[in-house]
Structure formats: C-alpha cells, structure tokens
Amino acid sequence: MSNLLDGIKPTLLMGPGPSCVYDEVYAALGKPTIGHLDPYFIKIMDAVKEDLMAAIGTGNHLTMPMSGTGSSGMETCFVNLVEPGDKVLILTNGVFGKRMEDVAGRLGAEVDSVHFEWGTPVLLEEVEKKLKGKSYAIVAVVHAETSTGVRNPVAEVGRLVRSSGALYLVDCVTSLGGIPVRMDEWGADALYSGTQKCLSCPPGLAPLSFSDRAVNRVKARKSKVPNWYLDLTMIMHYWEGNTRAYHHTAPINMIYALYAALRHFLEEGQDKAHARHQDAHERLVAGLEKLGISMYVDKASRLPMLNAVTIPQGVDDAGVRSRLLKEYGIEIGNGLGTLAGKIWRIGLMGHTARPENVDRLLAALASCIK
Amino acid sequence: MSNLLDGIKPTLLMGPGPSCVYDEVYAALGKPTIGHLDPYFIKIMDAVKEDLMAAIGTGNHLTMPMSGTGSSGMETCFVNLVEPGDKVLILTNGVFGKRMEDVAGRLGAEVDSVHFEWGTPVLLEEVEKKLKGKSYAIVAVVHAETSTGVRNPVAEVGRLVRSSGALYLVDCVTSLGGIPVRMDEWGADALYSGTQKCLSCPPGLAPLSFSDRAVNRVKARKSKVPNWYLDLTMIMHYWEGNTRAYHHTAPINMIYALYAALRHFLEEGQDKAHARHQDAHERLVAGLEKLGISMYVDKASRLPMLNAVTIPQGVDDAGVRSRLLKEYGIEIGNGLGTLAGKIWRIGLMGHTARPENVDRLLAALASCIK
Numbered sequence: 001m002s003n004l005l006d007g008i009k010p011t012l013l014m015g016p017g018p019s020c021v022y023d024e025v026y027a028a029l030g031k032p033t034i035g036h037l038d039p040y041f042i043k044i045m046d047a048v049k050e051d052l053m054a055a056i057g058t059g060n061h062l063t064m065p066m067s068g069t070g071s072s073g074m075e076t077c078f079v080n081l082v083e084p085g086d087k088v089l090i091l092t093n094g095v096f097g098k099r100m101e102d103v104a105g106r107l108g109a110e111v112d113s114v115h116f117e118w119g120t121p122v123l124l125e126e127v128e129k130k131l132k133g134k135s136y137a138i139v140a141v142v143h144a145e146t147s148t149g150v151r152n153p154v155a156e157v158g159r160l161v162r163s164s165g166a167l168y169l170v171d172c173v174t175s176l177g178g179i180p181v182r183m184d185e186w187g188a189d190a191l192y193s194g195t196q197k198c199l200s201c202p203p204g205l206a207p208l209s210f211s212d213r214a215v216n217r218v219k220a221r222k223s224k225v226p227n228w229y230l231d232l233t234m235i236m237h238y239w240e241g242n243t244r245a246y247h248h249t250a251p252i253n254m255i256y257a258l259y260a261a262l263r264h265f266l267e268e269g270q271d272k273a274h275a276r277h278q279d280a281h282e283r284l285v286a287g288l289e290k291l292g293i294s295m296y297v298d299k300a301s302r303l304p305m306l307n308a309v310t311i312p313q314g315v316d317d318a319g320v321r322s323r324l325l326k327e328y329g330i331e332i333g334n335g336l337g338t339l340a341g342k343i344w345r346i347g348l349m350g351h352t353a354r355p356e357n358v359d360r361l362l363a364a365l366a367s368c369i370k
Numbered sequence: 371m372s373n374l375l376d377g378i379k380p381t382l383l384m385g386p387g388p389s390c391v392y393d394e395v396y397a398a399l400g401k402p403t404i405g406h407l408d409p410y411f412i413k414i415m416d417a418v419k420e421d422l423m424a425a426i427g428t429g430n431h432l433t434m435p436m437s438g439t440g441s442s443g444m445e446t447c448f449v450n451l452v453e454p455g456d457k458v459l460i461l462t463n464g465v466f467g468k469r470m471e472d473v474a475g476r477l478g479a480e481v482d483s484v485h486f487e488w489g490t491p492v493l494l495e496e497v498e499k500k501l502k503g504k505s506y507a508i509v510a511v512v513h514a515e516t517s518t519g520v521r522n523p524v525a526e527v528g529r530l531v532r533s534s535g536a537l538y539l540v541d542c543v544t545s546l547g548g549i550p551v552r553m554d555e556w557g558a559d560a561l562y563s564g565t566q567k568c569l570s571c572p573p574g575l576a577p578l579s580f581s582d583r584a585v586n587r588v589k590a591r592k593s594k595v596p597n598w599y600l601d602l603t604m605i606m607h608y609w610e611g612n613t614r615a616y617h618h619t620a621p622i623n624m625i626y627a628l629y630a631a632l633r634h635f636l637e638e639g640q641d642k643a644h645a646r647h648q649d650a651h652e653r654l655v656a657g658l659e660k661l662g663i664s665m666y667v668d669k670a671s672r673l674p675m676l677n678a679v680t681i682p683q684g685v686d687d688a689g690v691r692s693r694l695l696k697e698y699g700i701e702i703g704n705g706l707g708t709l710a711g712k713i714w715r716i717g718l719m720g721h722t723a724r725p726e727n728v729d730r731l732l733a734a735l736a737s738c739i740k
Contacts, residue, residue: 003633004414005626010402017619021403029399029623032380033391033572035701044374067574068438068599071618075599103598196619202403204437204574204621227597228473229438229445246706248441249387249566251574253399254624256375263373331405336616 011325012352014361015333016146016306017174018196018203019349025201028260029253036250044259045239045250051262055270056172056191057182058209064239065205065258066192066230067251070173073192073206074103076230077140077169080210080218081190084108086137089130089166091122091157095147095336096171100140107226112136118339119308121301122152127160136166144175146197147336149297149308149345151179158186167214173197176207177265177350178277178305189214195254198277198305200350201261204254261350277304280353284346287362291369296343305353307346308339312369317341320368328364381695382722384731385703386516386676387544388566388573389719395571398630399623406620414629415609415620421632425640426542426561427552428579434609435575435628436562436600437621440543443562443576444473446600447510447539450580450588451560454478456507459500459536461492461527465517465706466541470510477596482506488709489678491671492522497530506536514545516567517706519667519678519715521549528556537584543567546577547635547720548647548675559584565624568647568675570720571631574624631720647674650723654716657732661739666713675723677716678709682739687711690738698734 013020034041045064053063066076078100082088088109090100093116105111112134114126122141131139139161143154154170161168167189172181177198183191189211196203210218210232218225218232225231229248237245265273281304285295288309296308311317317334321344324330333345346361383390404411415434423433436446448470452458458479460470463486475481482504484496492511501509509531513524524540531538537559542551547568553561559581566573580588580602588595588602595601599618607615635643651674655665658679666678681687687704691714694700703715716731 004417005398005401005629008401008404008410008414008626011404011408013403013405015405018403018405018622026400026402028375030396031375031378032396033383033388033566034378034381035383035385035388036573038381038695038701040378047374068442069618069621072438072599075597079597099598106594106596106598108596194619196403196622202621202623203406203619204624224476226476226478227445227449228469228476229442248439249564249573251439251572251624252388252566253572253627254574254621256378257623259375325408331408 009329012330012357012360014347014352014357015331016345016347017194017349019198019200019347020351021202022200022261022264022351024260024264025257028256031253031256033252036252037244037246041252042244044255048255048259048262049239051266052207054266055181055262056176056207056209058184060209060211061240062215062232062236063209065207065255067248068206069203070192070194070206072230073194073208074100074171076206076208076232077190077192078103078107079227079230080225080232081138081167081214082107082109083221083223085110087112087134089113089136089139091127091141092116093120093122093148093150093152094118094142094145096142096145118148119150119296121150122157124153124156124160127157131160131164136164138169139166140169142171143181144179144303144306146174146306148339149303149306150301151303155186158188162187167217174306177273179274179303183209195258195261198350199261199265201257204251205258277348277353280304280348280355280358281307283355283358284348287358291362291366305347305349307348308343309346311342311344315369323368324364330361330364379699382700382727382730384717384722384727385701386715386717387564387719389568389570389717390721391572392570392631392634392721394630394634395627398626401623401626403622406622407614407616411622412614414625418625418629418632419609421636422577424636425551425632426546426577426579428554430579430581431610432585432602432606433579435577435625437618438576439573440562440564440576442600443564443578444470444541446576446578446602447560447562448473448477449597449600450595450602451508451537451584452477452479453591453593455480457482457504459483459506459509461497461511462486463490463492463518463520463522464488464512464515466512466515488518489520489666491520492527494523494526494530497527501530501534506534508539509536510539512541513551514549514673514676516544516676518709519673519676520671521673525556528558532557537587544676547643549644549673553579565628565631568720569631569635571627574621575628647718647723650674650718650725650728651677653725653728654718657728661732661736675717675719677718678713679716681712681714685739693738694734700731700734
C-alpha cells in the first residue's frame, strides 16, 4: 500500500490561504499530545490567549481560538449574538459579506444589507444613511475581503456603529498578521480570524474575541444558544478561571501550532511583520505592471496580503494556474462568484510575504503568459 | 522568551481521550501544507473517505471528517436532520446521551428520552415499549458511553428502530477502532466519531457518515440547515464529485493525520486491533482485581477501551490522579456528573492499548493507593 503522504510536494502557497507554514509551526504540530485538562496544557492555553489579545489589540477576557476553521468563527459570533427577529445589518462587498448574510439569516435574524461593488470598499456615507434609518442589534463588516482584495475602513465604520448603539462585528480572517488589527481602538464587540492566512499556521482554528458588551448580550439571551458546539457560555468555562470545566476536547496539537505561530508574529514584531507584507505587495505590483498585468482594486483600498489582478485578455485562467502549480510548484487563487474568470488572487500572507517568493512568482508568471 | 512547547512531557494517556498518538501520525501532521483545492489534496481526501468507509463498515457516499472535534459530529447530525417540532428519542445512560438531548432540544426538536442507570446498558424492552407508543423522526444512542464505560447493544436497538421507520443515529466517538463499528449492518442512518480515541490521532476532526435515507431527509428539509458551517448540503460538494466546490478551508494537516491513523488501523487489521484492545482490557481487569479495585460496570456490558473503576474507599481521587500524572507521567480520567469522586476512567485506546502500558499503570497505581 503506497503512502500518499510521501508524495506531497512542498508548494509555494500564494493563493487566498493557506499560506506557507513556518518550520517552528510544523515542529509544534508534532509535539507530544497531552491531556486537554492537563495543567501544563492549560498553561499553554493561557499563553495562547495572552498572545492573541496582543495580536488583535484587545483587553477582552473572552479571547481564544474556536475549535473549527475561520468560518466557524463567523458562525460562533452570529449564533451566540443573534436571537430570532434581531435586526442585523451586513456591509457587503464580496463573498464573505454575502456569507455573513446567509449565516445570520439561517439563525432567524432580520437581515438588511448594503451592497457595494465588488472590488470597491464600503462607503461611510451609505453606512451612516442606513444607520439613521433603523436601529440595529448588530452591524457586521469584513476587514479584508479575501474574495476581492479590498480593505474596508473598519475604524471609521466602528465610530458610526458605536454611536448607533449596535454591537459591532468584524471579520479579520485575512487581515490578522498582515495589517494592523486593533479591536478595542475600533470599538469592535466581536471579532474572529483564521490561522491559515497571515499567521502562517495550517487551517483548523478560529481565533475569536468578544467584548464585555457582547458577553453581556449573550448572557441576557432569552433562549439557549441554538448550537451546543459553539456555545460561548459553556466554552468560556474551559478557557477561563481557576477550575476549567470540560466542554469538548480541544484540538490540542493545533493549539500548539497556533502558540508557535503567534510567538513568531510577536517576536518578529507586529510593525515589522506588517511592513514585510507591504514591501512584498509593492514589489509584486511593480513586477506585475512590468508584465502588463493590472491590479483590480484601486490603490487606496488594496490589501497587501491579497492581490486581486485582472487576468490579461486572451490568457487561459485555469490553464495558467494549473501550469504554475504543476511546473513551478506555485499556487495562486481563482476568482469567486462574479469575479470567476476575471481575476486571479495572489496571496502574500505571513511566511509567504518575502521578496524571493514574489520574484519566483513573477518569473513563473512571465513564462506562463508569454 | 521561553518556549512552553519545549517543556511538554510525553505522557502515557490513559484517560477518556486523547490517547497516545502513533509516530506515523505525528510525522503526518508535519508534512507540508498544500492547498485545500490542490488536486493532490483531493486525492488524499478521497483516500481518507475510502478508508473511513472501510473502518465504519458502510457503503455510504456521504462519509468524511467534519472540521471540528467529535462533538461537532454530534452537532452536525442533529442540525442537518432536525427541523423544529420533529420528535426525537434519545436513549440515555451517561453524559453523552444527555448531551444529545441538549443538542437536539436547542434545535427545536421535541425531545423524549429513556433514561437508564449510569453504568448499565440501554434495555431493549424499554426501547420497544417507547417506540410502540409514539412515532419518532430520529432515535439516537451512544455506542460506547465514555462517561460510564458501558457498551450499548446498538445492533439490536437498530432492528427495533428500523422497523419503526425512524432514522437511526449512533455516536461512535469512543468505539471506532476499539470494537467493531458496522454502520450498514446496524441499519444506522447517521454516525459520527472522533479522532482522539481508538484511532490514536490528535483531536480535531469528526468522522461522519449519512445513509441515503438520511441524505434524502436533509434534501427534503422545508428550511435551510440553521448552521452554515456544518451544512452537509454544501459540504458534500467539497467532498464528492468531479468538481470540488470551496465551502470552508479544510484543516489540511489534521486530514493528513487522519489519513495516517486510518492506514495504521486498516494495515494492522480491524480484527487484530479489536483483539489488542480486548487483551489489554482483560490484563487491566485482572491486575486491578489483585489490587482490590473493582470494575464499575457488569462484565457483559464493559467496554475494553474505557474502564470505569470504583475508587477504593478512603482513597483521595484527585490526589491519586495528580500523583500519577506528576510522578509517573500517566493520565487517567475522573468521573463526570453524578459519578464524580466515585469512579476513575482508565482508557485503553488505540496505541495506548498495549500490555506494557497496562503494567506500567498497575505498578504506579499500586504505589499511589497503598
């Protein structure tokens, strides 16, 4: 019986995630599994919590990784905060805003949304108008729209939302580690992320944080959280306090990996890590322009870690991506939804965001499109 | 900054899970991360699916690991199958039966339950009586009750349930890999497990399978599945077919680990693996009896991989467990719920189920209780 794992080829991951994983993180994954209630494991949990608080800029006690991939963080926020009939406003300019609408709607929320053209950012005046017209329980937005490469003005939106009295929910799946995430400064009440983007850890956990206002909202619910697995009122007793209560068995080795990834980020220094992403992005843009490939998003709203580029006319979308992967060992991403066939998504996330990787891609791309 | 991961001590995991992990599984975890839509990763997914089908004894197409720990498998079954007002019967004789009642209730099911004394099995005559009195949409039971060490007669219950017309849901979290799991023979329609028990993989995934009857029930729902993250109608398009549609980013390295763990189980041979569990169990029981420690469960219903033992009078429950961990590097489990302080739970799961481990525990236990 052949072992498929022996045939895995190291790949330069330049898609929308996962990104290339740090050696320390691979090493962490293989550390001996210990019990999920072992006092030493609880020490590691506490360190992960503290590092996460630093990474996302919050003093929130309820800060920890959920036992699922990034989308489980989205699900956790809505399922804990929404009660049937709650008015929820979603600011949508891509797939992940649309996903929020779907998630909230399934939970019985009365969902309103403001749609912005894909590839453009959320506009504050539209948000302001909407908030004046109606009172919302929750307003939600995506910081870094992975489907379009757009950065939304989350700090400015936060000021509008806070003065409206609504809870403010921000998706930081792709932003965390690549551009500043400052939960408390933004006035955000609920925030989630993923591990496989700019933290350069494999997928499997969803870092999450709730403000005291959000926790109070959950505690004041009239009905039980309609999801046992993601019920924060129980999970918090595993991640907090002197006696840790069993809820579900935490994904122990993935938590080792997140510990190592967060240490890497904080030891490099947040500012330095962000600057590394920006530098790699600028190098990529300059190189693409030389190849005659243009960016899909205006400069002011571009994300450094997710570069949406217009596929040049006459170039075979799937053919180029397949050649890059097979011949050059480089993965880039396709367009989603209405952008399928129109854009590629080039990720410069975490460990991937280095000049030598940018150059390797540019050279490969040049020979694939000529 | 010291690295906590360097201080992790290899532990002999003899609690209710996680169990000791195979070296091949640790190695698998550290293999290079590749894309979740990479054709080579899809090959690995297909192999995992095929091996899972063999391990749980089913021909069901919808068989794959959910991206969460074992409890997310429970959540997935109920959230996909239950619509508000559905009549659900839970056969309960421990914590995990109680958990099912909670999960189903949160989803709006009309939950009935038959309770059996903890430490004793589900009785067929009670089930038969209950099924005669009312028509149920779903009947659910736990195969191996991790909280009590009891094996429930799932094949016999299955015959009763199938003739009643209800869907049959079986929790195989602790049984899979340690005693035979034969989904199709039992007539089960929905089944889930965990990775960190007798498969000896770290926690993080929930193997799951739905019969065609169950899939049809999901497809005939009047309302959307009220959980985006666990919605099988979408997830099946990532795990099946010629074109794989992105849903969420799969926990890639954990899937490598499950691949390696399943291969280990199937290459050892299912019968041999089950016999190894039984042998270790019998050795443990004989040794405990010599120490004057008695089993909590009658012989006919004992699980080999989860041994509930009565804490001898005058012995300090937490003190002994703490000494075992600190001085001998062995973890055993405490009692849950009404059994707290009354029993210990000694796991002999997967890689842990070996005579040398049994002997090491018996020697350590002898010196801790004398």
